[in-house]
Amino acid sequence: MHQHLRQAERELTWAVRTDPHRVDAFTGLFSARPALAANPVETADLWRRCLAVNGMVASAAIARCDGLAPRFGGSVEAMFAFADEAEAHAPNGSPVHATVASAVLEWAIASLDAGASPTNETVVGRLRSATQRCGFEQRRATSPIDLDALNACAVAAVAVGDQELATWLVSLIGVDPHRIVGPRWARLGDPIEVFLSVSR
Known part of the structure; x- marks a missing residue:
């Protein structure tokens, strides 16, 4: 697995060097580099290059944010x-x-790992505001990035115990395995079980 990631990193690095408009390649790098324990200064520089050429693109931004997680x-x-x-x-x-x-x-x-409650009004309020700004109620999420964003918000709502928000977001996803982003839900347990516990 590690060897495959290294190979992918080399190929994606070549791709962004030859064509800095390849947002998909930048996104792939931001997804692969954390698992490889890559130099964080180099990754930050990579982000600045992506931002300078392509602006704030959702797929790259979400992958970059995920890569800043404590587990990495x-x-x-x-x-x-x-x-x-x-x-x-x-x-x-x-x-x-x-x-x-x-x-x-x-x-x-x-x-939860620290034995504290994952419910906090300020954090929940921030999540609700961000979810509203995503505009899910204005359009059906069909693109991969929209579905990833929708699932990310739904999983976060479950994690902080906002049942109302979680139920609404899950209803937008629908009980369709092709619309459920498994790796997001896997952070809380078995992806399908966690998802169905909200949709019931």
């Missing part, structure tokens, strides 16, 4: 700081706002 040597604080930056550059209706959901999920997991 980052921190919840770093995730929230990045989400602040991302939101400041994103218009209403953009899935970029789901970066907040990534940070909220990791905050909830860290709280």
